[in-house]
Amino acid sequence: MSAMLSAEELRxxxxxxxxxxxxxxxxxxxxxxxxxxxxxxxxxxxxREKGPGALQGPELLALGARLRRLCAQRGIPFIVNDDExxxxxxxxxxxxxxxxxxxxxxxxxxxxxxxxxxxxxxLGEAQSALAEGADYLGVGPQYATRTKLDARExxxxxxxxxxxxxxxxxPLVGIGGIDATNAGAVIRAxxxxxxxxxxxxxxxxxxxxxxxLRALLLL
Numbered sequence: 001m002s003a004m005l006s007a008e009e010l011r012x013x014x015x016x017x018x019x020x021x022x023x024x025x026x027x028x029x030x031x032x033x034x035x036x037x038x039x040x041x042x043x044x045x046x047x048r049e050k051g052p053g054a055l056q057g058p059e060l061l062a063l064g065a066r067l068r069r070l071c072a073q074r075g076i077p078f079i080v081n082d083d084e085x086x087x088x089x090x091x092x093x094x095x096x097x098x099x100x101x102x103x104x105x106x107x108x109x110x111x112x113x114x115x116x117x118x119x120x121x122x123l124g125e126a127q128s129a130l131a132e133g134a135d136y137l138g139v140g141p142q143y144a145t146r147t148k149l150d151a152r153e154x155x156x157x158x159x160x161x162x163x164x165x166x167x168x169x170x171p172l173v174g175i176g177g178i179d180a181t182n183a184g185a186v187i188r189a190x191x192x193x194x195x196x197x198x199x200x201x202x203x204x205x206x207x208x209x210x211x212x213l214r215a216l217l218l219l
Contacts, residue, residue, distance in 0.1 A: 139174055143177030193217070
């Protein structure tokens with residue numbers, strides 16, 4: 001496990017995991033969206049600045065620093081998506097990588113004190129990520145999603161059950177098209193939590209949306 005959190009603490013932190021960048025906020029201020037989501041009860045945050053209009057360079061660093069400070073003040077683990085340099089510059093709590101990114105073993109070696117999350121789409125990928133030192137797995141897409149344009153084929157909650165049956169005991173978080181109507185099925189299939197993007201970031205009231213999901217997840 002990462003020096004940051006024990007496995008049990010990480011399971012709790014993954015319960016309601018907001019993944020977001022400025023393109024997901026409908027033109028609103030990501031800081032205000034994140035603040036409202038924390039008020040509503042999210043337990044972990046990932047900065048994923050991708051898509052049309054995504055910030056880069058100094059603008060991305062400035063946004064990341066604002067969001068990092070907010071998470072630190074509120075005791076929310078702060079993860080950076082697929083940008084090792086940014087994660088180090090922001091002194092993030094962790095880094096999340098996909099199957100097409102740097103090998104998990106190399107990232108684990110370079111970032112021994114950070115949480116390392118890895119996306120996995122089937123039991124084989126989960127076993128590889130476990131062997132390479134991943135701290136948790138992001139499993140999906142659970143349902144159809146418009147947030148990730150290059151998303152893999154929808155797996156459904158059954159993939160979580162297959163991973164658990166195959167001996168994967170790592171903390172698992174379901175991601176992809178999850179909202180209040182289907183989050184329960186993801187947890188019942190074996191996930192420790194759900195990762196959401198638009199269900200909170202695009203909601204009319206991110207605070208109310210987060211609170212509704214948190215109540216549903218019996219936090």
